[in-house]
Amino acid sequence: MPSETAPPDVSGTAPDVTVVVIVYNDAARLPAAVDSVLRQTLRNLEVVIVDDCSTDATERVATRLAAEHERVRYLRLAQNSGGCSAPRNAGIDAARGTYVMFLDSDDTLDMHACLNMLQAAEEHDADLVSGVCVRVHHNRSGLTESVPWWPEMYAEQRVLDGVSQLPDLLRDTLSTNKCYRRAFLNGHSLNGHSLNGHGLDGHGLDGHALRFPVGYHYEDLLFSAKAYLAADRIVLIPQTVYFWNVVVRAAQKSISNRRDEISNVRDRIAIHRLIDEAIAAWLDGGGDPEVKIAKDAKFIEHDLVLYLRDLPYQEPAYIAEFTGMFRDYLRTLRPEAFERCPHRAAVAGAYLLLEDDWPNLVTVCEHLLDRTRESAKALERTRITSDLVEHDGRVYWCDAHLDTQPGRAALDVTGLGWSHVPYSRANLASRLTGMRALGDGQVRIEGETVNPLGRIPRDADLSASFEIRPVARAVRKYRVKAAEVRHEGGRILWAAQLNPTKTVRPVGIVDQVWEVRLRLTAGRLGTAESKITALRLPDGAHDPHDLHDLHDKPLTFPARPLLTRAVGDEWVAAINHRGLFTLNLVARNPIARAVTAPFSQSGTSARSARVLRIAQRLYRRAQIVNDPRIKREVYTRLLTRLPLRRGSVVFESHMGGSYSDSPKYIYEALRRSGYRGKVYWSYAKSSAGFPKDATLVRRNSWAYLRALARAEFWVDNQGFPQWIRKRRVTTYIQTWHGTALKRMGVNAPQVRAMLEADRTRLAKAVGRFDHFLVRSEYDIRTLVEAFELRAEPLRVGYPRNDLLLAPDRDERAAQLRQRLDIPEGRRVLLYAPTFRNTSGAFEPGFDLAEFAGRFGERLLLLVRAHYLNHVRVPQEAGDAIRDVSTYPDITELMLVADGLLTDYSSVMFDYALLDRPLLFFAPDARTYAQDRGTYFDLAQRAPGPFTTGQDELFAAVEGFAGADAGADDAYAQARKRFAHEFGEYETGTAAEQVVARFFGGRGGAR
Secondary structure, three states, X not given: OOEEOOOOOOOOOOOOEEEEEEEOOOOOOHHHHXXXXXXXXXXXXXEEXXXXXXXXXXHHHHHHXXXXXXXXXXXXXXXXXXXXXXXXXXXXXXXXXXXXXXEEOOOEEOOOHHHHHHHHHHHHOOOEEEEEEEEEEEOOOOOEEXXXXXXXXXXXXXXXXXXXXXHHHHHXXXXXXXXXXHHHHOOXXXXXXXXXXXXXXXXXXXXXXXXXXXXXOOHHHHHHHHHHHHOOOEEXXXXXXXXXXXXOOOOOOOHHHOOOOHHHHHHHHHHHHHHHHHHHHHHHOOOOHHHHHHHHHHHHHHHXXXXXXXXXXXXXXXXXXXXXXXXXXXXXXXXXXXXHOOOHHHHHHHHHHHOOOHHHHHHHHHHHOOOOOOOHHHOOOOOXXXXXXXXXXXXXXXXXXXXXXXXHHHHEOHHHOHHHXXXXXXXXXXXXXXXXXXXXXXXXXXXXXXXXXXXXXXXXXXXXXXXXXXXXXXXXXXXXXXXXXXXXXXXXXXXXXXXXXXXXXXXXXXXXXXXXXXXXXXXXXXXXXXXXXXXXXXXOOOOOOOOHHHXXXXXXXXXXXXXXXXXXXXXXXXXXXXXXXXXXXXXXXXXXXXXXXXXXXXXXXXXXXXXXXXXXXXXXXXXXOOOHHHHHHHHHHOHHHOOOEEEEEEEEOHHHOOOOHHHHHHHHHHHHOOOOOOEEEEEOOOOOOOXXXXXXXXXXXXXXXXXXXXXXXXXXXXXXXXXXXXXOOOEEXXXXXXXXXXOOHHHOHHHHOOOHHHHHHHXXXXXXXXXXXXXXXXXXXXXXXXXXXXXXXXXXXXXXXHHHHOOOHHXXXXXXXXXXXXXXXXXXXXXXXXXXXXXXXXXXXXXXXXXXXXXXXXXXXXXXXXXXXXXXXXHHHHHHEEEOOOOOOXXXXXXXXXXXXXXXXXXXXXXXXXXXXXXXXXXXXXXXXXXXXXXXOHHHHOOOOEEOOHHHHHHHHHHHHOOOHHHHHXXXXXXXXXXXXXXXXXXXXXXHHHHHHHHOOOOOOO
């Protein structure tokens, strides 16, 4: 029985709420938890501290709190129970409040939590009220990240007459974000029924009361399930009530987080079997079977995933017992749960576990390892660890088990949209397949990167480098170029020779652990980065790469820390418990061991502690310089509070990729007007080609963020970084970059297939626009509506097209032709295809060499590939074909061209303003419009010959190249109609109109 240091005060009115605070050896954090209760806006409450027989200063601290505050009582258990159940049960028994809440000593309540809970409970006569729990992740840098727990469940207030109205309640199994009627916990709901009336018992208690199960961990799961099943009325409120503090990489894990202990697995499965027994009894009393299905789906989506993430890195005995227990339990789940579970990777893992397919199960575990949040919206990540296969238009996790309907259903991952994720974000799994010492401090590493669905084509230009950087995040990074990178089979193989001794210079003490990451460049696809892993397989399992020794017998090399070898003298190349390839700085010599020992053990001396604090402080300052999270915090909290710089403008084109497009022409009109405000231009990689009379800022740099935060105007054609919040006093002018033939925004299949988080970010990003330039009412019906814009449409046309309508355009064209060294009298055909979701070189669908041989003497073909693609011009084409893909301004290329050849590119709408011949070539016409989606049938409305085969195309080009200029007259009227319909607001004065409206009279210095 617990002892109580102060007797309960029974002289006054019973409190409305009793908050039971359980504690064990947590004297430091207990006062904050209790204070969060005492500061509640509801005053009529009491705190019952229940100490699970702590051995630290908890008893002294709790006794003091009870003495200082009349609303605080302190109970101490006679012996430690080893869990949370006994202390909470003791708290319920001691409670005097009408309602009871639970609080752990390392967490806190929102200041309005008790009041909000009480009001909802009394207004709706509820047995149970549940509110939003926020997980607050604390890392070693002092940064925090707040993540709501199942936020979609609490989007609005809901009043439920039992769990059957919302079976997904069993996903939120916390007991601490809830308020319970005490009479309900003691066996009676509002209608006077005991819990036994619901087919439930108290699990070894008095047969009537609802209590936490003693002797089990994961007590919340069973307690919450029974409470849901027994409650006649449940209320969910959208307010935050509970802050669950999670210390990232805590020195001592909580009981529920010790998933590497097999006893933890046994408790989890045992609790779920008890929940199933409770649900079965409830179903016998007429309960809804959907509740059991929802509970089983939650088990797959959440409980199973928690363990699968670490499974390949556990000991063989653990793996054997785990797979047996989970396999047996998975067989008891309702089949409908597998179909309804939204976490398709988890379903694949469950199926592969049932089928005992360890090789493919390991790839699922590796994918799940990257999942950092446990909310439903973040269950799917873009990390791809399997090669994936495609059959009959569906994408599957692997090619095994597809001969059965259950296998196809479980392994179908089409809906995750991975085939639409850009290469740079795909995070393809890279695995170490070999590592050996070469002597002289050299180590050779070999590995492979998955290539799902052949994302990286065999003809892609491959290169790779390895980035070595500290796990603790810092500015110091080192790169080593790969010695080999090639296609082999369906994967990308790579190798490199590293010399940690010469290459990496750690500081020492503050950066002992370094990761090795792969940066793989695949032609125009760009560069993707991934961590390098090596899976620990069970003893006896076939390891094709013979990496077992790497886990137990790592390689060592001399180290040269910047703080000298007195803080470390050896590198250990190893694979850590998470399967990551790392370099670890260790101390072997007596001096280094003596110096570093105080920093890694308890009892650090005052002098050593001071040295460590100074080193860490300096190191953190270096980290802050480029830490993205620090930048976001500083931008939001500090930079956006700086005074607005009146008249300042930030220009950007194609995410800083070039000085081009409509932002360029607005800028030039601005300069012609004599504007003297502060003007910035953003660049992404190189500042070459950008105007010298503007202040150049690198994209995402501190100068860039400061300029955006203080700017009165933002001008760009694509989008500033999505996470950057626009101030209300800033005006965002979005010029966009093309009329829409392809479906856009919510109309596009790619957007509909996006992960929900990506769609939300897109909506927020376009929601920043204040003004949106359009060329016609067609743009209103397509772009404005597709992006659901609230911005004001500016019916002025595109500034980039002013050049095409300029009175002196012929003179400018002649000057440009001379600058581009185009022979006088040579007819020019500009070939500008649209973006194709292909990697490597874009295949035009016609033979460039044959084109050059047939038309080379009469025509010059300028090939302008989309900036995300590239094209290879054969050497035999000679000077008949030029690749001008890197030329920054396509408007100038249009001006020099006598005709345009395109497929579905929006360049057609701009070029039509010149009233020059347009030719169309779409060899994939049958599939492109269907896959990508278009707003109208281009083949029916094209203002020029629309061809799909090489012979048709060459015939059309022959007509264009022929001496008879009248050969194109058949399309003259169609071109005029086309230009007017899609460019009715184009007058050649768009840039001047924008400048006059927004920058007129602002020429003074700012």
